[in-house]
Amino acid sequence: xxxxxxxxxxxxxxxxxxxxxxxxxxxxxxxxxxxxxxxxxxxxxxxxxxxxxxxxxxxxxxxxxxxxxxxxxxxxxxxxxxxxxxxxxxxxxxxxxxxxxxxxxxxxxxxxxxxxxxxxxxxxxxxxxxxxxxxxxxxxxxxxxxxxxxxxxxxxxxxxxxxxxxxxxxxxxxxxxxxxxxxxxxxxxxxxxxxxxxxxxxxxxxxxxxxxxx
Ligand code: B12
Numbered sequence: 001x002x003x004x005x006x007x008x009x010x011x012x013x014x015x016x017x018x019x020x021x022x023x024x025x026x027x028x029x030x031x032x033x034x035x036x037x038x039x040x041x042x043x044x045x046x047x048x049x050x051x052x053x054x055x056x057x058x059x060x061x062x063x064x065x066x067x068x069x070x071x072x073x074x075x076x077x078x079x080x081x082x083x084x085x086x087x088x089x090x091x092x093x094x095x096x097x098x099x100x101x102x103x104x105x106x107x108x109x110x111x112x113x114x115x116x117x118x119x120x121x122x123x124x125x126x127x128x129x130x131x132x133x134x135x136x137x138x139x140x141x142x143x144x145x146x147x148x149x150x151x152x153x154x155x156x157x158x159x160x161x162x163x164x165x166x167x168x169x170x171x172x173x174x175x176x177x178x179x180x181x182x183x184x185x186x187x188x189x190x191x192x193x194x195x196x197x198x199x200x201x202x203x204x205x206x207x208x209x210x211x212x213x214x
Contacts, residue, residue: 001025001028001030001034001035001038002021003034003038005021006018006021006022006025006035006038006042007038007041007042007045009021010038010039010042010043010046010063010066011042011045011046011049013059013062013063013066015062015065015066015069018066018070019066019069019070019073022035022070022073022074023073026073026074026077032074032077032078033200035070035074036071036074036108036199039066039067039070040105042063043063043067043104044180046059046060046063047060047180064104067104068104071104071107071108071111075111078111078112078115088117088118088119089116089117089118089206089207089210090118090119090142090143090206090209090210090213091118091119091120091121091139091140091141091142091143092113092118092119092120092121092141092142092143092144092145092206093120093121093123093132093135093136093139093141093143093144093145094106094109094110094113094120094121094122094123094144094145094146094147095122095123095124095125095127095131095132095135095145095146095147096124096125096126096127096146096147096148096153097126097127097129097132097146097147097148097153097156097157097160098126098127098128098129098156099126099150099152099153099156100125100126100147100148100149100150100152100153100156101125101126102125102147102148102149102150102179103124103125103147105147105149105178105179105180105199106122106125106145106147106178107122108199109145109147109178109199109202109203110122112199112200112203113145113203113206116203116207118203118206121135121139121141123135129156129159129160129163130163132144132146132160133160133163133164133167133169136173137169141173142173142174142209142210142213143173143174143175143176143206143209143210144160144173144174144175144176145176145177145178145202145206146160146175146176146177146178146192147177147178147179148177148178148179148181149179149180149181151181153179154186154189154190157177157186157190157192158189158190158191160175161175161190161191161192162191174193174194174206174209175190175191175192175193175194176192176193176194176195176196176202176205176206177190177192177194177195177196178195178196178197178199178202179197180197181197182195182196182197183195183197
């Protein structure tokens, strides 16, 4: 797999080329997680171009479309994945927080968690703290996964944690925040238990938490 060639095609918005390379690499036996990683890296580059005003909203939208089309190609490979899928490990309620509509990363994580043996309920984007908590309660979640890519998502994440405290539910859930901007500082600002910028790392954290309780 020529990572650079694929990344360039995505960054340059050459959808047909990107998808045909993806198909070719799949046929050649490329690892699905590495393929997702190339797309994620390309989207970071597209984000930078947006910041530099080389790209604008239409390009962000186009990037989203290319990523979704690629996900459809890559997903079936993941479905051939681990045996452990049958043995549900724990329940994860996942949402993109209020004010944020980015969902590509969340959808990837949801899919990967499911394939890794978690029971996942994805309640969508732009979800209020009250709904997140109500849904977690109704679902009997062990973990609440919050996605957010905007700086504006930090406060809604914090509010979910605060509201859990107000309702006396903070100790009932592990809260994991995810998205490209997440780091140690944001994690402590929001009061979440952990953060990740990577789906696989996030899944490993969830596995470790569930092993500790079982
Ligand atoms: C595509 C895109 C869009 C698309 C989104 C389409 C969609 N359906 O999601 C559209 C065009 C709608 C969009 C809109 C906007 N966007 Co936008 N967008 C992007 C872009 C280019 C890629 C995002 C993406 O999908 N990345 C790929 C995925 C796979 O990566 P990921 O989300 O990080 O997810 C991975 C991990 O973080 C992790 N993960 C994610 N969530 C979770 C959750 C859990 C629980 C776990 C465990 C793990 C996890 O797992 C994933 C796989 O490893 C980014 C740039 C960037 N690099 O992030 C800008 C970016 C996020 N957007 C940005 C902006 C500014 C906007 C707009 C405000 C633009 C505008 N003026 O309207 C709007 C916001 C609308 C809103 N209210 O949310 C800025 C945010 C800047 C900031 N500091 O706040 C960015 C960073 C671009 C930039 N560099 O300026 N955007």
